[in-house]
Amino acid sequence: MSAGSATRDIASAPAAVGAGVRWGRPWRRAARSTVVVLGAVFALLIVISALFAEALAPYAPDEQNFDLIEARPSAQAVFGTDRFGRDVLSRVIHGSRISLYVALTSIVAAMIVGGDVGLKHVLPNVVSPFVVQGTVALSQAILIEASLSYLGLSAQPPTPSWGNMLNEGRTYLETAPWISVFPGIAIMLTVLAFNLIGDGLRDVLDPSAH
16 A cells, blocks of 8 residues: 555545544434434334235225224224225225325426436435425325315225325214324324424434534
8 A cells, every 4th residue: 555545544534434423413313303203103104004005904995884884983993984884994094005106106206307307417416405305295295195185186986095085074074073083193194204204304414404
């Protein structure tokens, strides 16, 4: 090894150590944040439920049980049933597929087009805000999909999505509120989870913010 290369190695060592310290602190800070960890855990549960919906759902989403029409939450139907006797829990689990698929597809497509058309030369410098904004936009896309489904402009019944479940249950809020309450909670918690992840990624990927 030449003296020049040795000098360069020695000079680069403090920079590498400094970079490790600079990035290690935000990661530890994010890992110690209860809300960020809860958001990541819940987001992971939603993704798992979407991927393994058939195995996790106790019933098929369109299976009807006319002995349990608008049944209250119970051991037999944890989230209750709707006006057709369909299990609300099973429909919420399967509904996560539509919401996540539409949201992920739209955000990934937008990021690919935006990165290819407008960020080719500056992409290395904007990766951090790109990832953060993509995570936050994912929660917004879930809300948009739910709104479109509620208006009947996305997945059509009997295919379950959180938005059309809200729409179907709106006329039963007094007699069977669980039909709308549980998909509404799923939307709220999923949006909150991805927003928390976005905040955590901002802390990790943008150390200058602190």
